Amino acid sequence: MSIETFYRDSWAEVDLSKIDYNIRQLQGRLSAGTEIYAVVKANAYGHGDIQVAHQALKSGAKALAVSLLDEAIRLREAGIEAPILVMGWTRPEDAVTASEYRVSVTVFQKEWMEKVQHFHFEKPLKLHMKWDTGMGRIGVRTTKEMDDILDHFRNNPTFELEAVFTHFATADEEETGYFEEQERRFKHLFSHFERVWQENVEIHTGNSAASMRFPDRMKNFVRFGISMYGLYPSDVVKEERPIALEPAFSLQSRLIHVKKLDAGEAVSYGATYHTRKEEWIGTIPLGYADGWIRKLQGMEVLVDGKRHPIVGRICMDQFMIRLDQEYPLGTKVTLIGKQGAHEITTDEVADYLETINYEIPCMISYRVPRMFFENGHMVEVDNPL
Known part of the structure; x- marks a missing residue:
């Protein structure tokens, strides 16, 4: 192909080799057994979702994360078979569509579960429970909220609790006090979760900053977003340079x-x-x-x-x-x-x-x-x- 495949003199270039390089740099930083969700929401941060998704999986990422069900379906229809998580809100009435496309969605409200349980599912609905440990955006904040949601899993075998996760608000900042407070809150919620839920689930807490700065604290998965594209999430992380990155x-x-x-x-x-x-x-x-x-x-x-x-x-x-x-x-x-x-x-x-x-x-x-x-x-x- 050449530049003549479009009809204007402005274009963006995306170097997939840099995506590969950045993923491999993080893999070398993480503990053995910690895998990567490649975050390709928002058209892979403007880089091209389908192309980056293919490259990320080729480079060793085990799953993909997006923000919207529309984004996940677009990847599925492009032939991508890897696990996909929708990290944002999905309407209850769209949960059946998510299950048909084998897309995992995020849950954090008992009211959502109450609505979803009335729909008929041909395939299991895979869910990740979001815990709000201090981001203040979406997520379960108390053990009571957690228990109310888990009751619906016990009463409906169609629902499969695949993972629990949280998101750190200040993992890219020099002062780590709030990050550590969020870790404490997560451990408190998880200690309760272990008492009331016997089945194994995945855990993913780390974003790009946490993954690079605190690799030994990461769990089963990390979510590699901005830094997969070769950009440091803050000046602090850029100065620390826990791994080398190359902009794509x-x-x-x-x-x-x-x-x-x-x-x-x-x-x-x-x-x-x-x-x-x-x-x-x-x-x-x-x-x-x-x-x-x-x-x-x-x-x-x-x-x-x-x-x-x-x-x-x-x-x-x-x-x-x-x-x-x-x-x-x-x-x-x-x-x-x-x-x-x-x-x-x-x-x-x-x-x-x-x-x-x-x-x-x-x-x-x-x-x-x-x-x-x-x-x-x-x-x-x-x-x-």
């Missing part, structure tokens, strides 16, 4: 127009930028409809291995940069990634937007084709348009 995502475009403007000329909506002297201005075919949002005005991109600033407001489909000289049409522009000796990282873009690196690849919309590489060779292009 880059964002590229090309110059489609280059012009010289006289001093005092305005650029883009609102005339917020005026040339200070004669300036070369380049136009790039990417805009906020692609996820390169207006707040990135002033951010830099790479052309010819050098940094060039975005000038004027970013438009829906295009934005402009100030060039240091005239460049030919078609010259490559790197928004995220390396050119020569310079690099613009996802972290840099996140810092500019005063947000976290998780958000940046997720922002890049479906309009931007994804080109997938493995060992330096392009293996697939995904263009929803």
Whole structure:
């Protein structure tokens, strides 16, 4: 395949070899017997869910985790047979569909179980019970809530309790007091669980940060999310560097127009930028409809291995940069990634937007084709348009 398999000069590149590298780095860090859920929710954090899922399983992940049942069904219909967990809320009336697709779903309310028990299931419904040990989002908080849910498992053999899990709110922070408090709460709940439930279940508590920083405290599984894509979950973890990571995502475009403007000329909506002297201005075919949002005005991109600033407001489909000289049409522009000796990282873009690196690849919309590489060779292009 070539770049001509889509009809625009902007695209994202996803290096599946980096996904493989990051998973193997974590495997080397974890204790023997601890397996990996590859988290591919939100289109694999903007990287491409089906492609990343296949690579993660090939690299040794034993299961997949998503946020929505729709995401899980999409993976099943793509031919993926590995276990899949929906970590978020699933409507009770959709539980039958989940069982038909052999998708495990999350439970944390007795009212949910009361509704689900009235449906007819041809296949077992596999469930993971979420415990809220301090995230404050979803999950069982008390042993009474736990007991109310477990009663429904005892009374209905269709329900299979596959696992219990929790999520740490501060595992990526320097101060570990709250993380340890969540661990204490989990142990309290689990001690009760062991007394009242005799069957074996899986346990998964660790996200990327906890998995990398505290591998000896992890249980049967960990959930490898942001760091599978080569990004550290916080500056603290990045500085500690418990394992080496390599970013899998880059964002590229090309110059489609280059012009010289006289001093005092305005650029883009609102005339917020005026040339200070004669300036070369380049136009790039990417805009906020692609996820390169207006707040990135002033951010830099790479052309010819050098940094060039975005000038004027970013438009829906295009934005402009100030060039240091005239460049030919078609010259490559790197928004995220390396050119020569310079690099613009996802972290840099996140810092500019005063947000976290998780958000940046997720922002890049479906309009931007994804080109997938493995060992330096392009293996697939995904263009929803």
